[in-house]
Amino acid sequence: MLHTPTVRVLRAGEEADLAQLEMEAWPGPLQASIDKIKTRIELGHRIMVAERAGALIASVCYVPTAHDPFEWPAFPKTFEAFSLMPRSQAVRFVYVYNLCVHPAHRDGSVVRALMRAGILDSISLGAESLVADGRCPAYAGSTELPDRVDADEEFHQAIDDWRMSGIKPSDEKLLRDPVLRFYRRLLGCRFLYLIPDFIPADIASGGHRVMFIADLKKATLTNDRDRNAL
Numbered sequence: 001m002l003h004t005p006t007v008r009v010l011r012a013g014e015e016a017d018l019a020q021l022e023m024e025a026w027p028g029p030l031q032a033s034i035d036k037i038k039t040r041i042e043l044g045h046r047i048m049v050a051e052r053a054g055a056l057i058a059s060v061c062y063v064p065t066a067h068d069p070f071e072w073p074a075f076p077k078t079f080e081a082f083s084l085m086p087r088s089q090a091v092r093f094v095y096v097y098n099l100c101v102h103p104a105h106r107d108g109s110v111v112r113a114l115m116r117a118g119i120l121d122s123i124s125l126g127a128e129s130l131v132a133d134g135r136c137p138a139y140a141g142s143t144e145l146p147d148r149v150d151a152d153e154e155f156h157q158a159i160d161d162w163r164m165s166g167i168k169p170s171d172e173k174l175l176r177d178p179v180l181r182f183y184r185r186l187l188g189c190r191f192l193y194l195i196p197d198f199i200p201a202d203i204a205s206g207g208h209r210v211m212f213i214a215d216l217k218k219a220t221l222t223n224d225r226d227r228n229a230l
C-alpha cells in the first residue's frame with residue numbers, strides 16, 4: 001500500500017531533487033533547471049512539494065503578488081515573465097505555475113493534497129484568488145512521454161477562433177481539453193484570457209496558455225455544489 005504523502009514547502013538544498021522530478025514529470029523543453037528553480041526562490045516564490053518514501057513526487061510554484069490580473073496591459077504575456085515575477089509586499093493574488101505530479105503517482109489524491117496545502121498557505125499570506133496558466137495540450141496532442149494527450153480538432157478550432165476574434169469560446173468547448181477540465185474540477189476556476197506564444201516550447205498546446213482565476217476559499221471545497229453555495 002502507498003503511504004500518504006507528506007506535503008511541505010521545498011527546503012534549501014533540494015533544488016536538484018525538484019529538477020529531477022521535473023525531468024520525470026514534464027516533456028523535454030518544459031522542465032525547469034536547477035538554476036531556474038534557484039532564481040524563482042530568490043525572487044520570493046513559494047514551492048510546495050509532496051514527498052513519499054523520501055522522494056519528491058509532486059510540486060507547484062506560486063508567487064504572492066498585488067498584481068491585478070484584470071489590468072491586462074500590465075499582465076505578463078510570456079511564461080518567462082509570468083514565472084519570474086518578483087514577489088510583492090502587499091498580497092492579493094498568487095500567480096501559480098509548474099504544477100506537476102510524477103507519472104507513477106497520478107491518481108488525483110496527491111495533487112489534491114498538494115493544492116490544498118498551497119491554497120491554505122496562500123490564504124495565510126493574504127491572497128484571495130489564484131491566477132494560473134493552463135496548458136491546453138489537446139490543441140495539437142502529444143505523445144512525448146510522459147505526456148499522452150490526443151489532439152482534439154474541435155478544441156483546436158475553438159482556440160484558433162478565440163485567437164482571431166478575441167471572443168472566448170463556451171466552457172463546453174474549452175473543457176474538451178483534459179488539463180483545463182482537470183483545473184475546473186479541482187478548483188472551480190474561471191477561464192480569463194488566451195495568450196498565444198506564451199510558451200512556444202509547449203508544442204502540444206501550440207504555445208498557447210489559457211489563463212484562469214479561482215477563488216481560494218471556494219477552491220478548498222471538494223465539489224461544485226459546495227462552491228456554488230458560497
Ligand SMILES: CC(C)(COP(=O)(O)OP(=O)(O)OC[C@H]1O[C@@H](n2cnc3c(N)ncnc32)[C@H](O)[C@@H]1OP(=O)(O)O)[C@@H](O)C(=O)NCCC(=O)NCCS
Nearest residue numbers: 099100101106107108111133134135147148178179181182
Ligand atoms: C495535470 C496533473 C498535475 C494532474 O494530476 P493527476 O494526479 O493526474 O490528477 P487527476 O487524476 O485528478 O486528473 C487526471 C486528469 O488530468 C488529465 N491530464 C492532465 N495532464 C495530462 C497529461 N500530461 N497526460 C495525460 N493526461 C493528463 C487526465 O486526462 C485526466 O483527465 P480526465 O479524468 O478528465 O480524463 C498531471 O497529469 C501532470 O503532472 N501532468 C503533467 C504536467 C502538466 O501538464 N501540468 C499542468 C500544467 S498547466
